[in-house]
Every structure is written in structure tokens, then in C-alpha cells.
Amino acid sequence: MKKTRLAVISLASAAALVAGSALATMDLQKEFLKQYPDSKMKCGSCHTKAMPKKGEADLNKFGADMGKVKKDGKYNFAALDKMDSDGDGVSNGDELKKGTNPGDPASK
Numbered sequence: 001m002k003k004t005r006l007a008v009i010s011l012a013s014a015a016a017l018v019a020g021s022a023l024a025t026m027d028l029q030k031e032f033l034k035q036y037p038d039s040k041m042k043c044g045s046c047h048t049k050a051m052p053k054k055g056e057a058d059l060n061k062f063g064a065d066m067g068k069v070k071k072d073g074k075y076n077f078a079a080l081d082k083m084d085s086d087g088d089g090v091s092n093g094d095e096l097k098k099g100t101n102p103g104d105p106a107s108k
């Protein structure tokens with residue numbers, strides 16, 4: 001009986017952790033789209049893979065820059081706008097307004 005209870009608590013804890021991380025990602029996407037309604041935000045905007053699976057969530061340069069402008073849980077979007085994360089000569093802000101990918105130099 002004790003083992004069953006422990007297993008149920010462990011499963012519930014694991015589910016809460018997974019749900020928490022998924023919600024954080026959804027919250028970030030919502031916050032991002034609120035800030036940049038014309039952007040074509042997708043997983044590949046911040047990650048090296050278009051559809052990253054668990055363990056493949058490597059960030060591209062734009063995703064890494066988003067992490068750099070995060071302070072106390074808030075993103076400094078004004079600072080992010082001025083950067084040119086992918087080095088293609090077009091600022092992140094301009095790319096996000098145009099709907100191009102600020103993490104892909106081939107998209108500008």
C-alpha cells in the first residue's frame with residue numbers, strides 16, 4: 001500500500017513538473033505574440049530545430065539573446081529589438097515586424 005501511494009505521488013509530481021514547463025513555454029509564446037503581433041513566431045524562431053523534441057531544445061542565436069535580455073522574469077523587448085541576433089544586417093525588431101526569422105540569417 002505504501003509503495004502504491006509513493007508511486008502515485010511520484011507520478012503526480014512528475015506530471016506537475018511537465019505541465020509547469022509546458023505552461024512556461026506557452027506563456028512565453030503568448031507574451032511574445034502580444035509584443036510582436038505581426039511576427040510569425042514558431043518553435044524554430046528561437047530553437048535550432050523547427051519542431052524540437054525533449055532533449056533537442058538547443059537555442060539559436062535569437063533564442064540565446066532572448067535569454068540575455070531576461071531579468072527578474074521579464075524580457076527587455078526594447079533591448080532585443082535593437083540586436084541583430086543572426087547577423088544578417090536587419091535588426092530583430094525589424095525582422096519581427098516583417099515576419100522574418102530573427103534567428104536565421106537566410107530569412108531577412
Ligand SMILES: [Ca+2]
Nearest residue numbers: 084086088090
Ligand atoms: Ca537579423
